[in-house]
Amino acid sequence: MKGRSAARLEKLYDILSQGRVVPLREAATLCDVSEMTIRRDLARQEGEQQEIHLLGGRLLLNGSMDPAYDVAEQQASRYPAKKALCQRVVEQIEDGDTLFIDCGSTLIPLLGLLQRFSELTVVTYALNVANAVAPLSNVRLVLLGGLYYPASQSFGSDTIEARIERLGINKALISAAGVDAKRGVSCFHFHEVAPKRAAIATAMQRWLVADASKIGVVRPAYFAMLDEFDALFTDASDIALSKPDQPSC
Known part of the structure; x- marks a missing residue:
């Protein structure tokens, strides 16, 4: 051409x-x-x-919905570390689970690994997550719509909390842009706070997934303290959950 x-x-x-x-x-x-x-x-x-x-x-x-996520691997910061974290996360997922997966690049490598299960339900407010799992025949997708925010490829609405709270969520997989032992867990965008908080309040298990570049960082939109999570998946060695009986993964 x-x-x-x-x-x-x-x-x-x-x-x-x-x-x-x-x-x-x-x-x-x-x-x-x-x-x-x-x-x-x-x-x-x-x-x-x-x-x-x-x-x-x-x-x-071409290939952006492939399980290997070649485009994301080339573009996302610290992709190998994020992929390794997601491989550890997927080992804790069970067939039939309903997963809340929020937006952000940290959890993107996980999406291509979901094909190994026979049946899952994925709840998300992120367009990139929805685009990745929609073609998977073993995944039932629940997309929480509303006003679209291009910067985070996600949706927000005044009713999103109520919609999440009506769902039975086994595991909430939460990413963050900042994780600080004293100041808590935060992200860049304030419209993400409501769905993250609702998922944390509703899910049976709450997992925080954050690579080492997020540790010791504080971002504008605070949404949780570390002790609100049941597990922390990270490659950092200097931070753990406040609960003594729930060590980081």
Whole structure:
């Protein structure tokens, strides 16, 4: 391919390489063309290595829903550490569990590992999580909608707490942008506080998953203290849960 079509596809590829999923309408706006033009550009990939796919009205990179999560591995900070943490987490999940999985890159490697189970239910307010698990035939997806926040690829609403509290959640898998022994657990975005708090209050087990780069960090939106979690999955060696009978994993 040559010319303007190739330039548009290269621009979209650069955006999608950041781990994003881009609606067709947004792609057309970014390229200052019609949606039909974007569709034609994508069709012209046939016969070559097709890198960008249109699925459900959204553009995504080839392999971005693959269990290996190649795009995320290239883009996410400290991906190997996060993947190792998720491999430890998945060993504690059981068939038939209902899992609350929040947004953020830490838990993304876990999603490709869920295929090993025969049946799971995933509750999430994160679009990237929903996009990853929706194609899995063994996963029943509960997507909590509302106002979309592109920065975190997640939704928020005034009713999200009540909706979570009506669900039977076995395990809440919570990520964080900051974990401090004295000041608690925090994230960047205030709209994430409500669903995280509701999941912590509702779930039978509450797991915090945070790589070492989050330890000793405080972010603007506080949502829990360490002793509110039943287990901490981390690769840091200098922090543990306050409960003496619940060591970090």
